[in-house]
Amino acid sequence: MRDRTLWTWHIAAGAVILILLGMHMAIMHLNQSLGLFGPEPLAWESVAERATSLFFTVTYVLLLGAALYHGFYGFRNILFELNPGAGLRRTIDVGLSVLGLALFAFGTWAAIAAPGAATMVGG
Amino acid sequence: MAGTPLKTVTFHLRRFEPGKDREPHWEDYAIPLTPGMTVLDGLWKVKELSAPSLAWRSSCRMGICGSCGMLINGRPRLACNTQIAELKSDVVAVGPLPNFDIIKDLVPDLRPMFEAHRELMPYLLRNDAAEQEDPTREYWQSPHELEHYLQFSYCIKCGCCMAACPTVATDPRYSGPMPLGQAHRYDSDSRDAGFGRRREVLSGGSGPWRCHFAGECSQVCPKGVDPAKAIQLMKQDLVLDLLRLRRRRPPAALAEAPHGTMREDIAAAPTRTVTGT
Secondary structure, eight states: OHHHHHHHHHHHHHHHHHHHHHHHIIIIISHHHHOOSOSOTTSHHHHHHHHTOHHHHHHHHHHHHHHHHHHHHHHHHHHHTTOOOHHHHHHHHHHHHHHHHHHHHHHHHHHHHHHHHHHHHHO | OOSOOOEEEEEEEEEOOTTTOSSOEEEEEEEEEOTTOBHHHHHHHHHHHTOTTOOOOOOSSSSSSOOOEEEETTEEEEGGGOBGGGGOSSEEEEEOOTTSOEEETTEEOOHHHHHHHHHTOOSOOOSOHHHHHSOOSOBOOOHHHHHTTGGGGGOOOOSHHHHHOHHHHHOTTSOOHHHHHHHHHHHTOTTOOOHHHHHHHHTSTTSGGGOOOOOHHHHHOTTOOOHHHHHHHHHHHHHHHHTTOSOOOOOOOBOOOOOSOOOSOOOOOOOOSSOOO
16 A cells, blocks of 8 residues: 555655746746746845745745655665665665655755845845 | 578577576577578477477467567567567577576576466456356446457466566566556456455555556567556556545446347257267
């Protein structure tokens, strides 16, 4: 049962990445062509404005979670194809879960702390 | 195999004698090529002329039994279904199917494949055991329902797909394309009610989740079956089931008994010419 659930989340995370990374590309890298998000999306003011927006904070956390899960699940599959024993598989599962959660916690803290930092720096 | 020899071809064969050889090795045998000669014919010729101890599996000689799957010039194929001329080479390299242990020479140990196959219950699972044990009528199935699994039922269990699969090569827990394809064949059969029981196995580590969709299984299948497609459809079914979105259906009911007037002009069976015990 577990593998089916993990794989389903993997696909769901892929769909989330597709949408949110599409948004990221449209805002950050394709704006010169698309012109949807103001003249200078990479300027400090624009970055600080996005950092203080609840919508973007939620988006960053979602993208971080989806990307971490998707990437770590794929990495787990690669490691499992080296045919580790049952004990090592368990260690890989626990190790990747702990590392993924730690990175997610750090990234989430950064996204939540960003508005305060932006305000402080911006005065 | 009759006919004037066209030329000489070299059979480059993987030999392994358990208890005698420490490792498999290659040996070369020259044989005369005759028109229409298959690789299987060539093996028989090698056995006849040069290597009487050469071992392989074969039976029907017509691509039906699935016994003679081998690695021929780097690709898993049926020896009986492969003409030497179509290889366009004067050297025919033949080895046992990869991803299996070797029993002897060209004979792979297919037991892991058939164990995985058995574990996935490749037969109709229903709740009417009495009817299955002692059938009274047919189960009703429309031509459209038949189309859902028909191509997967052409599988002859030769193991070529397993030999070509990169995931089978690296992950011994993975069931492989043949067992998974056959599980899907029965899951998509309208007469079957075994999805829930097969799901117990398929949802775990031996299920379709390790498939990278390399598609080699479908490329090499000598019967034109598409196991890669079966595996993707199976994933779809299992995920929809997890999300409670899979449409449930009762298994096909028994067909109505035929009614009408019995013909009386049907010729009687001929008299037995042989009386047995």
